[in-house]
Amino acid sequence: MTEAMRGEAQSLVTRANIRQGNPASAGRASAASEGPAVIDVRDLEVAYYVYGAEPTRALRNVSVRLRPGEILGLVGESGAGKTTLARAIMRVVPRPGRIERGEIFFMGTDLGAMSEAELSKLRGRDLAMIVANPRGELNPLLRIGPQIATIAEVHLGVSRKRGLEMALDMLRAVAIPDPERRLRAYPHELSGGMAQRIVIAMALICGPRFVISDDATSGLDVTVQAQVLDLLRKLVREQNTSMLYITRDIGVAANFCDRVDIIYKGEIVEDAPTEAFFSGPAHPYSNFLFAAFSHNAELRRRWMGSAPSPESDAAEALCLYADRCVKRQVRCLAEHPALRELAAGRLARCHFPVER
Amino acid sequence: MAPVLEVSGLVKHFPVEGSHAVVQAVNGVSFTIAAGETVALVGESGSGKTTIGRCVLGLVPPTAGSIRFRGRDMGRRWNVRSPALRGKMQLVFQEPGESLDPRMPIGRSIAEPLRLGSLDRAARERRVQEVVQRVNLPLDILDQYPTELSAGQQQRVAIARAIVTDPELLVLDEPTSALDPTARAEIIELLMRIQRELGTAYLFISHDLSTVHQVSHRIIVLYLGRVLEEGASRAVFRTPRHPYSVGLLSAVLLPSPGLRRETTFVLEGEIPSPINMPPGCPLATRCPFRIDRCSTAFPDAERIGPQHVVHCFRHEEVAAREHATDTFEEFQRIAQRILAARGDRPESELAGIPALPPHRQADRVEDDTER
Amino acid sequence: MAVVRYIAGRLAFLVPQIIGIVLVSFLLIKAVPGDPATLMLGPMATPQTIAELRAQLGLDKPLPVQFLIYVDKLAHGNLGTSWQTTKPVLDDLRVRFPATLELVTYGMLLALAIGIPLGVASALGKRGPLAKLGGFYGLVAGALPDFWLALILIYIFYSLLGWVASPIGRIDVTVTTPHMITGFYTIDSLLTGNWAAFRSSVHHLILPVLTLGLVNAGPILKMTQATMERTLEADFSLYGRLCGLPEKLVIRRAFRNALPSVITIVSVLYGFLIGGAVLIEIVFSWGGAGQYAVQGVLNSDFNPVLGFVIFSALFSLVVYLIVDLIYLAIDPRIRR
Known part of the structure; x- marks a missing residue:
C-alpha cells in the first residue's frame, strides 16, 4: 500500500476532522485513551426486539475509544454482544436489533447523524471489517481479482485496470503466493487461510483508518493464525490504523492487542492495558x-460461582455478574456498579475489584 | 494386557470425483491405546486426524491396514453401531447440537445406544438417570429438547449418551472446539473425571494444544496423514524433536503477553494439498531443515526416549538448537500465581453476604472435580 | 473442449433415456382398458371383423413383440398413424407440437416477466406492500385453476369488451395460415411478411398466454423471492455492504447467486407445461399437442399418445441440457 493510495483513500470528512482536532470528545478523554479518538463509542445501547417478548438488551452503556494505531481486544463469550458492537459501529445492526441510545463518533463525526449513502461511502474505505468464515464472505460466483478491485473502484473512483493493479499489490502485501494467478481464482479454489488473507486484502485496500476484526482468525490452524496475525499487525502498524479485535481467545488478545476490554452480558466490565490485565485481571468475571x-x-x-441464570436481567439494581460472582456482597445486589478507574488506564465495573 | 485399540498400518485414500487423483488422507499410521489411557491425535486441518477417528469407528472403511479393538480385528463389516460391539466403543463429536436429534427429548437420545443391549425398560431408565447425574446435569433435563440447552449442556448430553453403554473406548473428535472457554474448561474437567472414575480410554482428536496438554497421556503429531512424532505428552511438549512439532508448539499463543515457545526457525506457508503427494517427508515443502533425502524417502521411526519416537533425518540438529521448555506449564505457573489471590476481605466482613432472590437462582451446575 | 465432451456425453445418453421412457409409457398405455379395434369399427362390428382389424394392427401379438415392432418403426422415423385423424402421427405432431410450444413459450416468458421482478421486489422490501402483494399473488396464483381463469378472461375481454379475437384456434379462419418454417405462427408470419396472419395470431395468443403467464408466475415469484432473501442475507451480501458497495451492486450479485434456483424452477415448469397446458388448449380449442394426446388416451388411439410422450421427453431433456449448460456458465464451482 503506497502513500499515494492512502491519500486517495482518505475521505473529506476525515481530513476535515484531522485538521480541526476532535473537539467533541476532547473533554471526555479518559486516562485510558488520551489523544484524539479514531472511534469513540459513547453509552451505546442496542436491544433486540423479538415479537411477543421483552426486548433483549444486547449492549448496555458501552463506551469504547480507540486512538490512532491502537489495537483493542474485545474479549467475551458467545452472546456477550461482541458482534453486535461491531455491527453497531458499522451501523448495520442485524434485524431485529435497534440502536436505542448512544453515539458513535468516527474522527469526531457522529455516524448516527449520517445518511445511509454517506455511511456506505465510509464503509470499506475508512471503516473496514474483517469477518470470520472467510469463504462465506466471498461471492462464490466471482473471481477474486474483481471482488477486491470493485471496492477500490467504488470508493476511490479508480478504473478496473487500476483496481486490479491495486488488488495485485494487496495480494502481495498479504503474502499470497503466486498472486497473479490468484487474481483469477474463484473462492472455492482457496484454502481457509488463503481466503482469510483475501478478506484482509479487501478490508485494507482503501487504507482504512479503523478496522474491526470479528473473530476473524479463530477458524484458522495455529501456524496459519500466527502468520495471519503477524501480517495483520504489520499492515496495521504501517498504516497507523486502529483496530478492534474481537475474540474469545484471550491467548490471542495477550499477544496481539495493546489494550483489552472484557465484555459480559452486553457490558464492558474491564478495560486495561494488555500487560496490566494479564498480570492480574481486576473484575471477578475476567x-x-x-x-x-x-x-x-x-x-x-x-x-x-453458580451458573448464569437463563432469564434476562430486568433488575437494574443488580450487578449483572452477581449471580455467578465469588466475591458477591450485599452492595452487589443493591447497586449496579459503574465502570470506574482503579489505576491509571485501568477500569473495572465492580464494587470489589480484585487487588493484587 | 492387550491394548484396547491397536491401529496398524492404517491407510485411507479417497478418490477425487471425476479424475484419477486420490486424496491421500492417511498414509500408514500405527498406534495403540491402553485401557484408561488418553492418546491425542494432534495436527492441523488436512492432517488426517479426523479420518483416522472415522476409520477407528468403522464409519469409513480403511484402504489398507487393520484396526483391532479389544484384541479382535474390526474387519470391514463392523462399525461403532454394530450390536457385536455392544457399545464398548462410543463417540462424541464437535458440534453437540448437530449430533442430537432436535425432535427427540434428551432422555430418549441418551437411552438410544441401550436399545442394542438386553436391559429392560426400567433398568434402561435407571441407567440413563445414572449417567445424567454423572455428567452433572439435573434430572429434569430428560424431558427437555436439545434446543433448550446451552452448547455446554448439549455436549454433556452427548457425553452422557456416549458413556451410557459403559464403553472401554471413547473417540472424541474436537469435543470442545465449538464451545466457549468457560464451557470448554468444564467439559474437559468432566472428561478427565469420567476417565478417573470409569477407566475409559480416550482417542482425543484436537487441534487445541492447550487442551491436549491437559488431558492426554500420549500424543501423536500428524501431518498430511503421517505420524511425524509421538511420545509421552510431557516429553513431546517439553522436548519436541520434529521441526513440525516445534513449529506447531511455538505458534500457540498463550494468555500471557510474550509467553511463546522460543525457537530458532519458523514454518512458512501452509499445509499443501493431500492429492497425489510426492514421496518423501510431507513437510519437505515447508521445512527449514530440508535436505535432498527428505523429498525422496520418508524417515523411519527413531526411538529417542522410552516412548518418544520421531520421523526426521535431522532430529539431532533440532535437539541441539531447541531448549527443553514447556511453555504450557510455564503459563500454568503464571496463572497459579495470579489467580491464587482472590483479594477477599477478612471473614468477619463477609457475614452479611445475601442469598440471591429466588428467581435469579440458576440451576446450579456443580463443580465436576468435587464429585 | 471439456464442455463439448460434456455435451456429447449427455447427447449419447439421450437415446437410452428415450427408449426407457417409451417402454414405460408403452406399458402404461397398454394397461389402460380399451380396445382401439372395437372403437374404430363402432358398435355394429362383428367379432370377426374386430379380430381381423386387431391382427392387422398387430394387437394380437404378445406385448414384447408389439413393443419391438414399435421401436423398430420409431428407429425409422415412423411414429405410426392415428386412426382418429387417419394421418401419420409425425405429420400431426409437426403442426401441433409447435402450436403448444408457441403457447407455452410465450406463457413462460410472460410468467418470467411477472414473477422475477415481483419476486425480487418482495425479497427486497421484506415487510413492505410489495412483499405483501407478492405473498398474496403467490397464494392466489397457486390456488387458481388455470382453465377457470381462462374462462373469466374470455368472458371479460372477449364477451364483454370484445378486445381480443374469439377463443377458437390459433388464427382467424379467414386468414391464410403462414407458410410453415418454425411452426410458430407469430415467427413464420413475420418471416414471410404475412402481416394479417401475424396480427391475427397475436390476437389469438393474448388470452391463453395471459392465463398461463399469470398462473405460472406464482411459483417463479415464490422461488425468486425465497432464494433472493437467502442470498441477500448471505454472508457475502452482508460483507459487500460492510465494504460499502452500493446497494444496487449488492442486489445484482445476490440475484446472480439466486439465478440457478430460478432457472431450475423455470425448466421444470417449461417441461411440465407441454402436457400441463392441455386444459388451456381445450378451452381455447388450440389444437395443440396436449389436446391431441388427451384425445388419443380417451379413444385408445395409442400412437398419438406415444408420439406425444417421445416429443415432450425429447423436449424436456433438451431443456435440462441447456439448463445444465447455463449452470456451468454461471457457477464456477461445478466446472472442473
Missing part, C-alpha cells in the same frame, strides 16, 4: 475467564 484458560481445575473452582 478472573473466571482467565481461569478457564489455566487448565487447572482447582484454580477454576476458586473463581466459579
Whole structure:
C-alpha cells in the first residue's frame, strides 16, 4: 500500500476532522485513551426486539475509544454482544436489533447523524471489517481479482485496470503466493487461510483508518493464525490504523492487542492495558475467564460461582455478574456498579475489584 | 494386557470425483491405546486426524491396514453401531447440537445406544438417570429438547449418551472446539473425571494444544496423514524433536503477553494439498531443515526416549538448537500465581453476604472435580 | 473442449433415456382398458371383423413383440398413424407440437416477466406492500385453476369488451395460415411478411398466454423471492455492504447467486407445461399437442399418445441440457 493510495483513500470528512482536532470528545478523554479518538463509542445501547417478548438488551452503556494505531481486544463469550458492537459501529445492526441510545463518533463525526449513502461511502474505505468464515464472505460466483478491485473502484473512483493493479499489490502485501494467478481464482479454489488473507486484502485496500476484526482468525490452524496475525499487525502498524479485535481467545488478545476490554452480558466490565490485565485481571468475571484458560481445575473452582441464570436481567439494581460472582456482597445486589478507574488506564465495573 | 485399540498400518485414500487423483488422507499410521489411557491425535486441518477417528469407528472403511479393538480385528463389516460391539466403543463429536436429534427429548437420545443391549425398560431408565447425574446435569433435563440447552449442556448430553453403554473406548473428535472457554474448561474437567472414575480410554482428536496438554497421556503429531512424532505428552511438549512439532508448539499463543515457545526457525506457508503427494517427508515443502533425502524417502521411526519416537533425518540438529521448555506449564505457573489471590476481605466482613432472590437462582451446575 | 465432451456425453445418453421412457409409457398405455379395434369399427362390428382389424394392427401379438415392432418403426422415423385423424402421427405432431410450444413459450416468458421482478421486489422490501402483494399473488396464483381463469378472461375481454379475437384456434379462419418454417405462427408470419396472419395470431395468443403467464408466475415469484432473501442475507451480501458497495451492486450479485434456483424452477415448469397446458388448449380449442394426446388416451388411439410422450421427453431433456449448460456458465464451482 503506497502513500499515494492512502491519500486517495482518505475521505473529506476525515481530513476535515484531522485538521480541526476532535473537539467533541476532547473533554471526555479518559486516562485510558488520551489523544484524539479514531472511534469513540459513547453509552451505546442496542436491544433486540423479538415479537411477543421483552426486548433483549444486547449492549448496555458501552463506551469504547480507540486512538490512532491502537489495537483493542474485545474479549467475551458467545452472546456477550461482541458482534453486535461491531455491527453497531458499522451501523448495520442485524434485524431485529435497534440502536436505542448512544453515539458513535468516527474522527469526531457522529455516524448516527449520517445518511445511509454517506455511511456506505465510509464503509470499506475508512471503516473496514474483517469477518470470520472467510469463504462465506466471498461471492462464490466471482473471481477474486474483481471482488477486491470493485471496492477500490467504488470508493476511490479508480478504473478496473487500476483496481486490479491495486488488488495485485494487496495480494502481495498479504503474502499470497503466486498472486497473479490468484487474481483469477474463484473462492472455492482457496484454502481457509488463503481466503482469510483475501478478506484482509479487501478490508485494507482503501487504507482504512479503523478496522474491526470479528473473530476473524479463530477458524484458522495455529501456524496459519500466527502468520495471519503477524501480517495483520504489520499492515496495521504501517498504516497507523486502529483496530478492534474481537475474540474469545484471550491467548490471542495477550499477544496481539495493546489494550483489552472484557465484555459480559452486553457490558464492558474491564478495560486495561494488555500487560496490566494479564498480570492480574481486576473484575471477578475476567478472573473466571482467565481461569478457564489455566487448565487447572482447582484454580477454576476458586473463581466459579453458580451458573448464569437463563432469564434476562430486568433488575437494574443488580450487578449483572452477581449471580455467578465469588466475591458477591450485599452492595452487589443493591447497586449496579459503574465502570470506574482503579489505576491509571485501568477500569473495572465492580464494587470489589480484585487487588493484587 | 492387550491394548484396547491397536491401529496398524492404517491407510485411507479417497478418490477425487471425476479424475484419477486420490486424496491421500492417511498414509500408514500405527498406534495403540491402553485401557484408561488418553492418546491425542494432534495436527492441523488436512492432517488426517479426523479420518483416522472415522476409520477407528468403522464409519469409513480403511484402504489398507487393520484396526483391532479389544484384541479382535474390526474387519470391514463392523462399525461403532454394530450390536457385536455392544457399545464398548462410543463417540462424541464437535458440534453437540448437530449430533442430537432436535425432535427427540434428551432422555430418549441418551437411552438410544441401550436399545442394542438386553436391559429392560426400567433398568434402561435407571441407567440413563445414572449417567445424567454423572455428567452433572439435573434430572429434569430428560424431558427437555436439545434446543433448550446451552452448547455446554448439549455436549454433556452427548457425553452422557456416549458413556451410557459403559464403553472401554471413547473417540472424541474436537469435543470442545465449538464451545466457549468457560464451557470448554468444564467439559474437559468432566472428561478427565469420567476417565478417573470409569477407566475409559480416550482417542482425543484436537487441534487445541492447550487442551491436549491437559488431558492426554500420549500424543501423536500428524501431518498430511503421517505420524511425524509421538511420545509421552510431557516429553513431546517439553522436548519436541520434529521441526513440525516445534513449529506447531511455538505458534500457540498463550494468555500471557510474550509467553511463546522460543525457537530458532519458523514454518512458512501452509499445509499443501493431500492429492497425489510426492514421496518423501510431507513437510519437505515447508521445512527449514530440508535436505535432498527428505523429498525422496520418508524417515523411519527413531526411538529417542522410552516412548518418544520421531520421523526426521535431522532430529539431532533440532535437539541441539531447541531448549527443553514447556511453555504450557510455564503459563500454568503464571496463572497459579495470579489467580491464587482472590483479594477477599477478612471473614468477619463477609457475614452479611445475601442469598440471591429466588428467581435469579440458576440451576446450579456443580463443580465436576468435587464429585 | 471439456464442455463439448460434456455435451456429447449427455447427447449419447439421450437415446437410452428415450427408449426407457417409451417402454414405460408403452406399458402404461397398454394397461389402460380399451380396445382401439372395437372403437374404430363402432358398435355394429362383428367379432370377426374386430379380430381381423386387431391382427392387422398387430394387437394380437404378445406385448414384447408389439413393443419391438414399435421401436423398430420409431428407429425409422415412423411414429405410426392415428386412426382418429387417419394421418401419420409425425405429420400431426409437426403442426401441433409447435402450436403448444408457441403457447407455452410465450406463457413462460410472460410468467418470467411477472414473477422475477415481483419476486425480487418482495425479497427486497421484506415487510413492505410489495412483499405483501407478492405473498398474496403467490397464494392466489397457486390456488387458481388455470382453465377457470381462462374462462373469466374470455368472458371479460372477449364477451364483454370484445378486445381480443374469439377463443377458437390459433388464427382467424379467414386468414391464410403462414407458410410453415418454425411452426410458430407469430415467427413464420413475420418471416414471410404475412402481416394479417401475424396480427391475427397475436390476437389469438393474448388470452391463453395471459392465463398461463399469470398462473405460472406464482411459483417463479415464490422461488425468486425465497432464494433472493437467502442470498441477500448471505454472508457475502452482508460483507459487500460492510465494504460499502452500493446497494444496487449488492442486489445484482445476490440475484446472480439466486439465478440457478430460478432457472431450475423455470425448466421444470417449461417441461411440465407441454402436457400441463392441455386444459388451456381445450378451452381455447388450440389444437395443440396436449389436446391431441388427451384425445388419443380417451379413444385408445395409442400412437398419438406415444408420439406425444417421445416429443415432450425429447423436449424436456433438451431443456435440462441447456439448463445444465447455463449452470456451468454461471457457477464456477461445478466446472472442473
